[in-house]
Amino acid sequence: MKPDRSVANENYYFGFYPSDGILYTNHKYLSIQKQYFIKFKGTFYDKANLFNIAYTTDAVQHTLKRRPNSELGAFSVIYNEKNGQVVGVRVVTQDSSEIYLTEFGKRILFN
Template sequence: MKTNFKIKLIVFVSMMFFNSTLFSQNNTSIDVKYRMKPDRSVAKENLNFSFNVSNGNLIVSDYDFNSRKDYLIKFDKTFYDNAGLFNVVYSTDIVNHTLEKRPKTEIGLFIIIYDEKNGNLFGVKTVFENSDVETYLTPFGAKMLGKI
């Protein structure tokens, strides 16, 4: 009887460790150094996108202006775009957003772009209601686009 309990305990602890490891992979911090301009050239930026999906938030820190913005997010979907890049989409958590009475201007999509699934970070796209799409690039993404 004690051996059976020990086996169950080991399996339970192993599963908890495995699940927490998988869950922690949803948290990503991305430093971007460039932003696409309307003419497709790039401007220097100094931002960090900190996706903490387990807590349901995204913090965008602008180091040049020493500012920080917090968004309520949830996982939405993944897809490959027309360029063959792998996209992970997070959208505003509308329920919590509404409960906290946040402004409609914060409602949007936040897309992490990789060169391939589980690959190199290419950048982040943001799309807000009544706003243009903004594309931010990591040094890897800017180099792959021939922008630096």
């Protein structure tokens, strides 16, 4: 989702593995792959009353693995309700703040 709330079509894949403390991202067409070391931060409902499960960078693992500062961030998986369907993924790093919607998220946003 762009800052003006319009949507661009991308093929971006996320792999959340909380038990391993890892988030993988992959932009299919640009072949940009990243790995983030994450830890559970908490859950909350946002202003749109969507349920979020939040993660932040695991500073210990990040430091031990000597990862670049561009991989520091906060991440959340956004659901339409608790135990519901995934609406999207929010990624906030020092370089950007973006929301990636699923097809389901795009439909409910524009209906």
